[in-house]
Amino acid sequence: MTEDIETRLTALAGLVREAELxxxxxxxxxxxxxxxxxxxxxxxxxxxxxxxxxxRLEGLxxxxxxxxxxxxxxxxxxxxxxxxxxxxYRVAEAESRLAAVRAELATVDARLAEFADLPARxxxxxxxxxxxxxxxxxxxxxxLLTLAGERGRVEAELRELHEAGxxxxxxxxxxxxxxxxxxxxxxxxxxxNLLGGAVALRTPDWLDGVARSAAYADRCLVVLHTELxxxxxxxxxxxxxxxxxxxxxxAQVFFSDMLMxxxxxxxxxxxxxxxxxxxxxxxxxxxxxxxxxxxxxxLMRERQDLLTA
Numbered sequence: 622m623t624e625d626i627e628t629r630l631t632a633l634a635g636l637v638r639e640a641e642l643x644x645x646x647x648x649x650x651x652x653x654x655x656x657x658x659x660x661x662x663x664x665x666x667x668x669x670x671x672x673x674x675x676x677r678l679e680g681l682x683x684x685x686x687x688x689x690x691x692x693x694x695x696x697x698x699x700x701x702x703x704x705x706x707x708x709x710y711r712v713a714e715a716e717s718r719l720a721a722v723r724a725e726l727a728t729v730d731a732r733l734a735e736f737a738d739l740p741a742r743x744x745x746x747x748x749x750x751x752x753x754x755x756x757x758x759x760x761x762x763x764x765l766l767t768l769a770g771e772r773g774r775v776e777a778e779l780r781e782l783h784e785a786g787x788x789x790x791x792x793x794x795x796x797x798x799x800x801x802x803x804x805x806x807x808x809x810x811x812x813x814n815l816l817g818g819a820v821a822l823r824t825p826d827w828l829d830g831v832a833r834s835a836a837y838a839d840r841c842l843v844v845l846h847t848e849l850x851x852x853x854x855x856x857x858x859x860x861x862x863x864x865x866x867x868x869x870x871x872a873q874v875f876f877s878d879m880l881m882x883x884x885x886x887x888x889x890x891x892x893x894x895x896x897x898x899x900x901x902x903x904x905x906x907x908x909x910x911x912x913x914x915x916x917x918x919x920l921m922r923e924r925q926d927l928l929t930a
Contacts, residue, residue: 627769633743634773635780640736642781642851643729649850650726657719664712671705714836721840725847768924775917778852782910785848789903792845795838796896802830803892807885831888838895845899854905856898 806828849855 627765629746629749630766630769631773631776633739633746634770635777636736636739637743638774638777640733640739643733643736646847646850647726647729647733649847650722650729654719654722654726657715657722661712661715661719664708664715668705668708668712671708717836718839718843721843765924768920772917772920772924775913775920779910779913779917781848781851782906782913785845785852785854786903786906786910788841788845788848789899789906792838792841792899793896793903795834795841796892796899799831799834799838800889800892800896802834803885803889806831807889838892842895842899845902849902849906852906852909854902854909856902 846855
């Protein structure tokens, strides 16, 4: 009977901790959803303004005629179209982030719905524990059941630490790939300079590898932040750096060599900084995991001593 109650309390204590963390995560996700929606609204407004600029240049007007006579209209229209495309790309990124937050929010809500009867289940387990203690008495039984609840809490913490460590590993891999893509971009940009611009920025896939890698690393950092919040190790991680905001469809935009070089070097520095931060986080998670395992082992030794006394 004691073992049955002990098992129930261990399992329920873990679920209670999970429910508490889910409620905290839901509050954070709700705030992030509000912030992302506001940011998306602003980006859509900016995009609409860029589109109006393009439409203005495409329409017949005296200014168009004058610019065309000076040979400037095509260049101006190309620049405005590029800015509109870049604005649309930022909107797409914001839409993707908002969708990811909403999907995670739905997952959390579904899991919380499964815990609707958890308070009642836990209360029944506590009542059973009290009744059992009154029947059997003895300090060993009391301590065993106390240890059961503590073990459930620590085992839940170990699961959360494992998830945080795994998220840190994935983020490190994503940042390493982004660094590889940035090195590749840097080498090609250097070759472009040496060849006198023969390798144009319009070359397919010149920027797409960085854009895709940065977007994936960005999502990994968001997941890592959420997992770290569950174990009390949350810290600002920001977003994965991007040297440019133009994928293939917009790669015909020309940047000066100096501007491109500065953007690439800054993105490399930012990526290295993010990687260093994630490495530090990984060490913190490992240290916490080691301490939690040591504590769990101590609980198990005490339980064994009580059972064999």
